[in-house]
Each structure stands twice: as structure tokens, then as C-alpha cells.
Amino acid sequence: MSIRVHNVSRRFGATTALEPLSLDIAAGEMVGLLGPSGSGKTTLLRIIAGLETPDSGTIHFGDRDVTRVHVRKRRVGFVFQHYALFHHMSVFENVAFGLRARPAAERPDNDEIKRRVRHLLERVKLDSMAERLPAQLSGGQQQRVALARALAVEPEVLLLDEPFGALDTRVRVELRRWLRHLHEEFGFTSVFVTHDQEEALELSDRVVVMSDGRIEQVEAPATLYRSPANRFVFSFLGETNRFEGEFHHGRLVNGEAWISVDARPGAADEVLMRPHELVVTTEPDEMAHLPARVDAISPVGSDVRLELSAEWMRHPWQVSLAHHEHERLGLERGSHCWLRPTRLHRFERS
Numbered sequence: 001m002s003i004r005v006h007n008v009s010r011r012f013g014a015t016t017a018l019e020p021l022s023l024d025i026a027a028g029e030m031v032g033l034l035g036p037s038g039s040g041k042t043t044l045l046r047i048i049a050g051l052e053t054p055d056s057g058t059i060h061f062g063d064r065d066v067t068r069v070h071v072r073k074r075r076v077g078f079v080f081q082h083y084a085l086f087h088h089m090s091v092f093e094n095v096a097f098g099l100r101a102r103p104a105a106e107r108p109d110n111d112e113i114k115r116r117v118r119h120l121l122e123r124v125k126l127d128s129m130a131e132r133l134p135a136q137l138s139g140g141q142q143q144r145v146a147l148a149r150a151l152a153v154e155p156e157v158l159l160l161d162e163p164f165g166a167l168d169t170r171v172r173v174e175l176r177r178w179l180r181h182l183h184e185e186f187g188f189t190s191v192f193v194t195h196d197q198e199e200a201l202e203l204s205d206r207v208v209v210m211s212d213g214r215i216e217q218v219e220a221p222a223t224l225y226r227s228p229a230n231r232f233v234f235s236f237l238g239e240t241n242r243f244e245g246e247f248h249h250g251r252l253v254n255g256e257a258w259i260s261v262d263a264r265p266g267a268a269d270e271v272l273m274r275p276h277e278l279v280v281t282t283e284p285d286e287m288a289h290l291p292a293r294v295d296a297i298s299p300v301g302s303d304v305r306l307e308l309s310a311e312w313m314r315h316p317w318q319v320s321l322a323h324h325e326h327e328r329l330g331l332e333r334g335s336h337c338w339l340r341p342t343r344l345h346r347f348e349r350s
């Protein structure tokens with residue numbers, strides 16, 4: 001089921017939660033709404049769900065205009081951050097709930113309900129816990145029940161609001177995998193809200209980056225990361241090192257530090273770099289003169305993270321190095337070094 005959001009806007013008193021915005025989601029696509037707190041993600045999700053009415057604009061599911069259609073008639077499944085399971089009902093009954101609540105004419109018979117619920121519980125590997133109460137499950141297991149419950153009614157659209165927000169990192173990663181597999185097996189269209197960049201980039205076919213009630217960019221994860229449309233998207237997607245200065249003879253200069261870059265009309269007096277876009281050296285370079293001091297060294301997974309400071313930096317910089325590179329350089333806390341950017345990002349002045 002495709003979803004078309006056309007010119008939708010929403011205000012709450014003096015607050016503009018959504019500027020008029022449009023978004024097309026293809027059938028079977030998984031789309032992540034990513035943005036800082038207050039950017040309008042939940043409002044947009046709730047409007048798609050039918051839990052909120054837009055001030056203007058229309059929502060279509062396929063060819064059907066659902067703008068004025070009640071939430072119960074939209075055939076959407078929901079998963080929210082707080083499990084919202086029925087605590088007095090077993091896992092089995094929680095998953096069966098949506099089927100039992102259907103009007104008699106549409107309700108499957110008991111055997112069919114059993115079959116479907118069993119199948120879903122197997123899919124989320126909870127078949128051995130069907131008779132337990134939610135309180136007897138871990139947070140991650142409860143959220144898997146919530147997923148199974150949302151899918152029991154065979155929704156064409158699944159909407160998830162920070163579904164894994166309350167769980168610890170390892171469980172989150174595992175649940176993302178569940179969701180991705182279920183999405184592929186059942187073929188529904190999914191829209192989920194997150195403020196976690198990694199989650200959005202890992203799960204989505206396309207990411208919708210929002211700020212201040214607007215859509216900043218809609219793009220597949222790899223393209224989004226490589227080609228952010230503007231400074232906001234760049235900064236929001238990951239750690240950012242910023243060099244600001246004044247242009248002098250082909251250099252951007254800040255005190256004793258400089259980087260070779262052309263002055264460009266309209267460009268801000270700054271360049272940005274990701275932590276992996278800097279090389280640490282033991283002497284200055286002809287393209288850049290960036291002396292720094294190592295303040296902290298932390299091995300993180302496959303990389304070593306350095307935190308660096310210098311008088312010309314407004315905030316400490318982060319640099320990531322391969323372990324062998326770090327060993328070769330022999331850096332310690334307090335060591336002095338030089339930095340050479342391998343890539344510079346520049347955006348229009350905002």
C-alpha cells in the first residue's frame with residue numbers, strides 16, 4: 001500500500017508543528033522519520049495514522065483518500081515506545097486481541113485465530129512463552145509481542161513511534177533485525193519515528209530528515225550520508241569537526257592554523273569534517289597546518305577514537321584511527337600531532 005502525504009500542515013496554538021509538506025512512500029517501503037526533538041516526526045506519523053487531523057492537505061493510501069477516514073478503518077498497525085500490552089492477558093491473548101475484536105462477519109474462527117497467533121509467535125521466537133503474562137517477559141520480549149500483535153490483523157501499513165527507544169543498545173539492534181525480517185516477509189509498508197541516526201540509517205529504505213516542522217531531505221541512507229543537502233543534515237547525521245576562519249590567499253586561516261581552500265561566493269567561512277576524514281601525522285602538511293594535542297584515547301570497536309584540543313578549536317575534535325595506525329604513531333595522552341583532512345564539506349551560509 002503506497003502512502004501519499006500532500007501539502008499537510010498542523011499547528012497547535014502558536015506552535016507550527018508541521019509546515020505544509022508532501023511525501024510519497026512506495027508500497028512495501030520502509031521509511032524512517034529522523035529529526036531532533038520537536039521537529040514534527042510524531043505529528044506527521046499521527047496524521048498518517050488518523051490519530052491527528054491535519055489543518056490542511058490530504059493523505060492517500062493507494063488511490064483512497066483517507067484524510068477523513070477514522071483510524072480504525074485505515075487498517076494500520078501500531079507499535080509504540082511503551083509496550084502498551086494488556087497486562088492481565090497472556091502473550092497469546094495479547095496477539096489475538098485485534099482478531100477477536102473484529103465485527104463477527106470479519107472475525108476468523110477460533111482455529112484460524114490460533115493458527116495465525118502461533119505462526120506470529122514462532123516468527124518472533126516467543127512460541128514457548130505464549131501463556132506468560134507480559135510482566136514475566138523482558139522489555140525486548142514485550143516489544144516483540146507488540147510487533148506480533150500489530151501484525152496479527154495483517155495491516156497494510158505499520159506505524160512505529162520510537163519502537164525501541166526504551167531498550168538497551170544490544171536489544172535494540174536485535175529488534176531492528178526482527179523488524180527488518182518481518183517487513184520483508186509480510187511486505188507491509190512501514191513508517192517509523194526515531195531520533196537515532198544509526199537506527200534510521202540501518203533500517204530505512206529511505207530516511208526523511210526533519211527539522212522545525214519541515215522536511216530537510218529524503219534519501220536512501222548511503223546517499224544521504226554521502227551527499228547531505230545542507231549543513232543541518234550533515235551535522236545531524238554524525239559527529240562533526242568544524243574549522244572556522246577567514247579567507248586569505250587561498251587559505252582558511254584561524255590563528256596559527258589553516259587549511260587550503262578556495263574562497264567561494266556564498267560559502268560559509270567554515271569547513272566540516274567527519275572523524276574518519278582526518279589523518280594524524282607527525283609533521284605539518286602543505287595542504288593544512290593543524291597542530292593539536294591528544295586529550296583522550298579510547299579504543300571503540302574496530303577504531304581508536306582520539307579527542308583533540310587546540311587553541312584554534314572552539315570545541316574538541318574527534319578523530320578515528322585504525323588500531324595499527326594508532327600503534328604506528330605511538331600517541332599518548334598529551335602527545336602533540338598534526339591533522340590532515342582527507343575530505344572537506346562545505347555548505348552555503350545559512
Ligand SMILES: Nc1ncnc2c1ncn2[C@@H]1O[C@H](COP(=O)(O)OP(=O)(O)OP(=O)(O)O)[C@@H](O)[C@H]1O
Binds near residue numbers: 012038042
Ligand atoms: N497536542 C499538542 N499540543 C500542543 N503542542 C503540541 C502537541 N503535539 C505536538 N506539539 C508541538 O508540536 C511540535 C512538534 O512535536 P512532535 O511531537 O511532532 O515532534 P517530534 O519530532 O516527534 O519530537 P520528539 O522526538 O520529542 O517526540 C513541538 O513543538 C510540540 O511541542
